[in-house]
Amino acid sequence: MKALVSILLVVAVAVLAAVPWFGSDVLVQFGINALLLAVLAQGWNIIGGYTGYASFGNSVFYGLGSYGVAIAMVQWELPFAVGMIFGVVLAVAFAFLLGLPVLRLKGHYFAIATLALAQVMIAIVSNIGIAGQNIGLVLPPLNNDPLFYELSLILLVAATATVFWLTRIRFGFGLIAIRENEEGAAVMGVNTTLYKVLAFALSGVFSALAGGIHAYWITFLDPASAFDISLNVKMIIMAVFGGPGTVLGPVLGAFVLSGVSEVLSSEVTSAAGLFFGLVVVVAVIFMPRGLADLMRRFRTSGWRYFAENLRAHRI
Amino acid sequence: MTMIFGIPIQAFLGQLLVGLINGSFYAMLSLGLAVIFGLLRVINFAHGAQYMFGAFVGYLLLTYLGIGYWPALILAPLVVGIFGMVVERLALSKLYSIDPLYGLLFTFGLAQVIEGIFRYYYGVSGQPYSAPVQLGGGVNLGFMFLPVYRGWVVVASLIVCLGTWILIEKTRLGSYLRAATENPTLVQAFGVNVPLLLTLTYGLGSALAGFAGILAAPVYQVSPLMGSDLIIVVFAVVVVGGMGSILGAIVTGYMLGLAEGLTKVFYPEASNLVVFVIMAVVLLVRPAGLFGRDA
Numbered sequence: 001m002k003a004l005v006s007i008l009l010v011v012a013v014a015v016l017a018a019v020p021w022f023g024s025d026v027l028v029q030f031g032i033n034a035l036l037l038a039v040l041a042q043g044w045n046i047i048g049g050y051t052g053y054a055s056f057g058n059s060v061f062y063g064l065g066s067y068g069v070a071i072a073m074v075q076w077e078l079p080f081a082v083g084m085i086f087g088v089v090l091a092v093a094f095a096f097l098l099g100l101p102v103l104r105l106k107g108h109y110f111a112i113a114t115l116a117l118a119q120v121m122i123a124i125v126s127n128i129g130i131a132g133q134n135i136g137l138v139l140p141p142l143n144n145d146p147l148f149y150e151l152s153l154i155l156l157v158a159a160t161a162t163v164f165w166l167t168r169i170r171f172g173f174g175l176i177a178i179r180e181n182e183e184g185a186a187v188m189g190v191n192t193t194l195y196k197v198l199a200f201a202l203s204g205v206f207s208a209l210a211g212g213i214h215a216y217w218i219t220f221l222d223p224a225s226a227f228d229i230s231l232n233v234k235m236i237i238m239a240v241f242g243g244p245g246t247v248l249g250p251v252l253g254a255f256v257l258s259g260v261s262e263v264l265s266s267e268v269t270s271a272a273g274l275f276f277g278l279v280v281v282v283a284v285i286f287m288p289r290g291l292a293d294l295m296r297r298f299r300t301s302g303w304r305y306f307a308e309n310l311r312a313h314r315i
Numbered sequence: 316m317t318m319i320f321g322i323p324i325q326a327f328l329g330q331l332l333v334g335l336i337n338g339s340f341y342a343m344l345s346l347g348l349a350v351i352f353g354l355l356r357v358i359n360f361a362h363g364a365q366y367m368f369g370a371f372v373g374y375l376l377l378t379y380l381g382i383g384y385w386p387a388l389i390l391a392p393l394v395v396g397i398f399g400m401v402v403e404r405l406a407l408s409k410l411y412s413i414d415p416l417y418g419l420l421f422t423f424g425l426a427q428v429i430e431g432i433f434r435y436y437y438g439v440s441g442q443p444y445s446a447p448v449q450l451g452g453g454v455n456l457g458f459m460f461l462p463v464y465r466g467w468v469v470v471a472s473l474i475v476c477l478g479t480w481i482l483i484e485k486t487r488l489g490s491y492l493r494a495a496t497e498n499p500t501l502v503q504a505f506g507v508n509v510p511l512l513l514t515l516t517y518g519l520g521s522a523l524a525g526f527a528g529i530l531a532a533p534v535y536q537v538s539p540l541m542g543s544d545l546i547i548v549v550f551a552v553v554v555v556g557g558m559g560s561i562l563g564a565i566v567t568g569y570m571l572g573l574a575e576g577l578t579k580v581f582y583p584e585a586s587n588l589v590v591f592v593i594m595a596v597v598l599l600v601r602p603a604g605l606f607g608r609d610a
Contacts, residue, residue, distance in 0.1 A: 101598070113594075113595075116551050120588065280421070284417050
């Protein structure tokens with residue numbers, strides 16, 4: 001079974017990697033978007049899925065990554081790779097500076113405090129000269145979609161491998177312990193503050209890298225789109241739709257929802273947001289534990305699975 | 316020209332009034348959020364959309380049925396409130412027992428649906444909605460000119476906030492509601508229909524948003540995006556006031572509106588930042604919020 005899964009995964013990655021050779025331009029562009037969203041969902045999975053802190057501030061990491069690349073390339077004329085590193089440094093610094101106070105909060109407070117952080121970032125970046133204030137920055141164009149595609153795929157594989165690795169080391173167990181019972185974890189000798197901040201920073205690293213790739217690909221960014229809160233909600237929905245706290249769930253959720261959203265926006269452009277909302281609403285009610293749970297339990301329960309979920313969550 | 320803190324007094328009072336009006340909307344919206352959160356433990360992301368919905372009900376009533384402002388002031392909250400109750404009954408009530416994140420995601424999805432519908436039909440541009448004749452014009456207060464409608468907004472929001480506070484803190488129904496937050500099982504055992512109470516509560520919270528919406532229609536333009544622009548600030552207000560605290564939401568709403576107005580006078584660059592700065596400070600010093608009991 002395990003060997004089968006591994007072989008299937010290798011084949012899936014190989015097929016994905018080959019897309020630029022046989023796919024159309026539109027498919028590659030869609031692929032870049034879907035892969036980057038999957039990276040964001042996977043990054044959120046570390047802090048939200050495994051550690052149990054539903055962060056609404058991951059779009060800040062994404063924005064910092066984008067601005068890291070943009071500032072390095074436009075203002076300092078440094079290469080892309082240096083920009084990526086700069087973005088990651090910004091994100092990690094942010095995770096430590098603001099993670100420390102904010103991670104003291106729990107549940108709703110944590111969600112709302114991180115939500116407001118993204119809004120604050122828009123206001124701050126709009127006043128910083130080197131970041132182009134509220135006009136934004138225009139990056140040097142690089143018309144090489146296959147390159148961006150492969151970069152995104154490598155990043156996704158790295159993020160997923162990291163999460164897989166987390167599930168087998170002490171640090172990862174510590175995070176799960178914090179999610180299940182934070183006081184208990186502290187009593188068992190887990191340095192909860194350190195673990196939480198590290199998890200926040202780690203999820204920030206991947207989000208920042210995704211932001212960096214996206215900024216160079218789109219070649220334009222402004223504060224409102226870089227720190228977009230609905231992007232943050234999107235990555236949560238994708239992770240939750242797929243199954244938070246599982247290795248492959250968020251990736252699967254991101255692919256499925258990106259596909260749904262792409263089909264919808266090409267069919268009914270102006271109502272795409274509406275239908276995306278509907279998908280979310282239906283998914284939350286009928287399969288609150290995500291695709292991963294659906295696939296596990298659908299075999300035994302069949303269609304009753306949805307009815308069981310409905311009944312299970314009544315007061 | 317009279318000066319105060321080195322600023323013309325007209326500019327000072329003018330910005331203070333703008334702050335007070337914004338504060339009135341913050342207070343009403345964060346009050347609705349606090350009512351819903353206090354009893355349902357759901358962060359109602361759809362609150363901004365319900366506010367926009369209220370404004371649109373007023374606009375649609377006027378455009379298609381010729382029903383004016385005054386009946387709309389009653390009808391809009393009623394429509395939004397009933398819509399809220401249906402949503403609670405059909406969907407939200409099924410999510411109470413699982414992680415609070417799901418309530419948030421659900422209401423976010425709901426907000427997308429509501430906004431999507433109005434965007435589909437009306438685009439993103441604003442529709443004008445004029446104030447009723449009785450509230451047109453303005454009065455000269457000697458030191459400044461006050462449009463009557465703006466004064467009415469402040470008065471109406473004060474009445475609604477006070478009314479809601481009395482309903483929840485001073486009446487029998489309110490005491491049931493508060494008891495149901497503490498221990499739903501026990502209250503149910505006493506023969507109170509707790510699920511119905513929760514439905515009514517979500518209806519009340521939504522109706523408050525709808526009322527704020529119709530009240531805002533003549534001040535701001537009626538646009539599908541009017542809610543999402545406002546909702547993040549309102550969330551910050553709720554955090555500062557203490558989540559679930561009714562009085563906290565009201566007082567903080569007005570206070571932060573005024574703080575925003577004052578910042579516009581002295582340091583305009585920071586005016587859209589000041590609420591979040593205050594929020595950050597409050598979160599660090601007192602995570603439960605100014606009026607909250609526990610975190």
